[in-house]
Amino acid sequence: MYLYVLRRLLYTLPILVGVTLICFSFIHLAPGDPINAVLPENASADVVAQVKAAYGFDKPLPVQYLIWFANVLTGDFGLSIMTRRPVLSEVGPAVAHTALLAVTAILLSFVLGAGLGLAAGMTDRRSTDRAVSTFAVFGISVPHYWLGMILVVIFAVKLHLLPATGMGPSASDLTQFGMEDFRHLLLPAITLAMIPAGIIARSVRATVAEIRRQEFVQTLKGKGLKRPRIFLHVIKNAAPPTIAIMGLQFAQLLGGSILVETVFSWPGTGFLLNAAITTRDLPLLQGTVIVLASFFVLTNVAVDIFQTLLDPRVRRV
């Protein structure tokens, strides 16, 4: 088991290095310098050259990459070009804000998706199955941006029941999280939960329906086991694939949604990435991507390990 975990962790290293390299290369494919956004509108060539040198962008690209990578290995992700704040101090709160949103959304989507998926998978009524399938397709297909705006119009602008934008009064201090903060959290979390809820509902429905058709379930029925006991057996067998899907969805949610966070002015990683991309803030972009990639990879490793614990057959695959 330990070897398995170690091997999975070692696999993550080349993936992370690859991510940094791709990110670094892609941003330099676009015309213009990373310092463009910080330069005054009418900066002369002298000013551009001086600022370039000051930020280290006058060096050849491979040298720039190696310097950055060496610094990252020592825990120094550099300073944001736009704000001159340390990248980690920018990414840290953003990750916390997005994690708050992601955890709420994944819990919501699990309750909704798994509940509906189980209901559809366990029932023999076509109407329930169709209703759940319709919800799942809607959840998967609905554009985040559109749904977010519709929810804002209904619940904030028309009904004045929930806030339209932003985090609550605790802002970056999550230890002060209160009811007002929870109200701010609801609309973006519901918006964000729709896609994973749809995916989980579809997946659980299909898995449960398939398990119900398997011989061991027929055997359990034949042995006269009551429906709740059979239900438990089905759930246990349906759990590993559902957990794998939830893990993937959670990892994706941790990456932040540029659209949802922009619609709700939620200062998370999506909002941060959007700002970093539009201002071509290379250190911030690279720092955010590497942190998010680490989360994504580590979450998947954690899910793999958890799946292995639940079902040792996975390790042999």
Next chain:
Amino acid sequence: MAFTLPRRALLASGAAASLLPRAARAEAKVLRVAMTMADIPLTTGQPSQGGEGQRFMGVTVYDALINWDLSHADIAAPLSPGLALSWEVDAATKTIWTFKLRPDVKFHDGSTFDADAVVWNLDKLTKRDAPNYDQAQATQAATYVASIASYRALDAMTVEITSRAPDAVIPYQVSNIYMSSPARWKEMGGDWTKVAQKPSGTGPWILDSFTPRDRALLHANTGYWDPKRVPKCDRLVLKAMPDATTRVAALLAGEVDWVEAPPPDAVPQLKSAGMNIVTNFYPHVWPYQLSTLPSSPFHDVRVRKAANLAIDRDGLVKLLGGLAVPAKGMVTTGHPWFGKPSFDIRYDPDEAKKLLREAGYGPDKPVRVKFLISTAGSGQMQPLPMNEFVQDNMKDVGIEVTFDTMDWESLRARRRAGCEAPENKGADGLNNSWSFGDPDIGVIATSWSALKPPRGMNWGSFSDPVADDLAARAKVEFDVAKQNELLAQLHARYVDQAMWIWVVHDLNPRAMSPKVKGFVSARSWFQDLTPVSNA
């Protein structure tokens, strides 16, 4: 209804209070503004993020030696004494400027503003070996300090600044150099990152705290040196809200009192909800800068004039919901620099076709040009529908326009490079919104052939001996009235030469709750929030 109103009022007040920390939720008059920026600008003195950064984190928290008088809605905002009571240039050298400082001014931390503070602030921006040198602020101020050769304190309340060459635009540049407190920097151990969390200027607002990409909380500086500009509101909340639809929703939901740049299609809804839409001229134009290289059809002044006459600006203004006015040149009519151009920029497709025929073009031989445009960007308004509108207009007279569409930062890079740069080969025009806030950027540096990139901002390599002569004279004319006259002649000259295609001036729209009173929409990129009250 009897039961819904109190409930809504209760929820609205809850939303208002929710933008402040719990400790600060007292009965204070609060003004909550939704900005278009995605992040809070640099707070240490020289704000980042261009004109909007200066509007909300420059002139609020800080003063410059020379400020802008933002108290008039009917004239272009003029310069006015700020932390300097007066300034004059040495008549003999024309390079030595003497600034007499305003006495009894205190920074927010209680320390005194004096000549040493000015020298310290210039060190901060120009002297790379100074302990207080700050690259972030130096980058933002690089253009404004580029003309400064040296500086020194003559006495406690007098500062001397020497420019590299005679330059009458120095006062405009000085108005962009904000004074932050040396005492606060020392208190924070010389760490600008810490100063950013607790900055200290001399301005009418004091920054309490900010959360990156979310909000900044400020309160009124009741001891501000200009009693007329002590803020009417007790607190100011600045929210980062880059999405226009989100800003509109926040205003309609009662979460903010003021939104910057509402989208034109939301204006009817905002008006029907009782919101006030405030507009005014400001130094902005939405143009196409034109390549005048021999390889471009725009080398011929007749084609440039035809392109200007091809555009139905009134129709475009209608498309923009009335939030713009047709342009007659770089600056607005009535501006001191407008002058008396003889070429009347209007919608006249017949005249445009006639000019094109004279230039050798016709139905069988259309003018084919390529414009560089962006998908969005500061001051770019609604670039895609506007460009398509112009494209249709141009086609009607025989100019076939194709677009090379890119993101805003790419467009800025292409603009800085100039039309002669290899990456701009084949580009005949560039759609980059423009400010004419000071004589350099607005009039001189765009038309002077000596200021082609990389030296200046003459993207299209426009070259005209008459314009060159006027630009050179305006640059060294220190009498403001005489300088304005030269600038007006220069503007008239390059309008007559149809140097660019000028399309519309943005009207700087803002939407406000009916409770917001007292705002004077200055004809400037900057605005004064101090007279604003929020009942």
